[in-house]
Amino acid sequence: MKIFNAQQIYDADKFTIEKQNIESEMLMERAAVQIFNWMHLRMQGAPVKVHLFCGIGNNGGDGIALARHLQEHGYNIAVHVVNYSEKRSKDFLINLNRLQDRKVWPNFLNHVSEFPAIDKNDVIVDAIFGIGLNRAPDQWVVNLIEYLNASSAFILSIDLPSGLFMETGVDNTAGIIKANHVLSFQAPKLVFFLPETGVNIGQWEILDIGLDMEFLSGLPTQYELMGKSEVVPMYLPRNKFSHKGTYGHSLIIGGSYGKIGAVILSAKACLKAGSGLVTSYVPSCGYIPMQTSLAEAMVVVDQGEKELIDITFDIVPSVIGIGIGLGVSETTTKAFTAFLKHNKSPLVVDADALNILSKNKSLLKLLPADSVLTPHPKELERLIGPWKDDFEKLKKAKMFSNKYNIVLVIKGAHSMVIYKGIGYINSTGNPGMATAGSGDVLTGVITGLIAQGYASSLAAVFGVYLHGKAGDIAVEDCGYEALTASGIIECIGKAYLDLFYVPQPKQEKEQEEVEEAKS
Ligand SMILES: NC(=O)C1=CN([C@@H]2O[C@H](COP(=O)(O)OP(=O)(O)OC[C@H]3O[C@@H](n4cnc5c(N)ncnc54)[C@H](O)[C@@H]3O)[C@@H](O)[C@H]2O)[C@H](O)CC1
């Protein structure tokens, strides 16, 4: 699913208005009706107090139009206009008049107003700012936002939580609504998925307000949300006459004394992702643990007993995953440097291999084109330097990926794959996956996909999706706390199966259950 910037949404509005020959307030009306339907379905006329806090732009206009529908259906509403500017939008005014025609008189708030009392059982509709916020709100509006956040009432934000910018970070996080639920128009917004701003969003849903789909799908975007429908076309089906050689030979290089487990996890995940053959390359202390815990993998040992000292082997792997459990000693750094100088295989680079690269930036140019790098935020910072906010982080990450011609996987709650200037945002995964070895599993999965013939950028996007889905499936049986890296590996197969699982329509399922009960 494409993620648009604010200008693209305004352009789509304009195009849609012309093509459908409608007035702009019609789009606002569609937005308000959709939100009303969403609320009405859940509230079923309950006499709960609904406070609507409406700005004076079109986001506020959505709130004012929603207030009319709620009032017409007998809801207990209080409308507060957050009068932060005199420049009221045309469609806001049209809807304000319509509301006043129905004898609903909003409470106009300004910098001297006392804020209305709010009970924790009330519902707040946040329609203060939408995608048009272009400077920090005035202090009294920040105070209001803090007041609403502190109320403990359920907050439903229209389009996005007020106070978030579409394309820059926020200096004063106190001025951002903490939304329990966000109803966003047509497509999710980038800020929903970034760690600094995503914390303001409990859940989000998309409402279709009928913007022209052809126009939207023709827009080039810098970000895409990768769900099942985006990744299924990447899947490479297996051929009946294939053999294990068809699906490549992965080499997992890593491990040091006390960290052989990381290589075991990675090699296991690589096999489970479908690599035809897997060999691990470890210091000699890793020989017995590898052989006893993973019968399917071959093992080649380094001359070093406790760490890698000279990475040489006589196999020709299709792809190499390197860095897990490696350590960053001087000896291993030398071995890794020498390896990079003669290596010809595609690479997936993780963990300590990333740390060695960060300390020796001149090595970056030795990476083969389209290598995959999988840093977590700290490793990323060591690679690209610190950033002021998530937007600057993404800018720097894109520059880094372009400069070295690599695929960058930024790991996190919504891992993002950066490739050729585009950010592919993952939609799977859960907080249970913040556990030891989870990253080693991801490296194994991506390596295993490249071995099978997936282009490295696709392997990264598809691998991150499968890894997250495996975690989502695993967590259903064990809960967040008990999820382990091995638990994720166990569900890689189910994550593949889920790609082609089509949920049965509810009615059909109910009918089947009735018939079963009868028989
Ligand atoms: N296609 C759609 O998604 C539609 C969305 N709709 C809704 O419209 C808003 C966007 O409306 P807009 O008027 O452009 O912006 P805002 O409501 O966010 O209003 C801000 C308004 O105020 C000015 N401004 C910006 N920052 C500040 C500030 N700190 N202090 C004071 N004033 C400020 C700015 O110039 C704007 O004029 C979108 O989010 C949806 O909710 C439409 O209803 C239908 C189509």
Ligand SMILES: [K+]
């Ligand atoms: K809002």
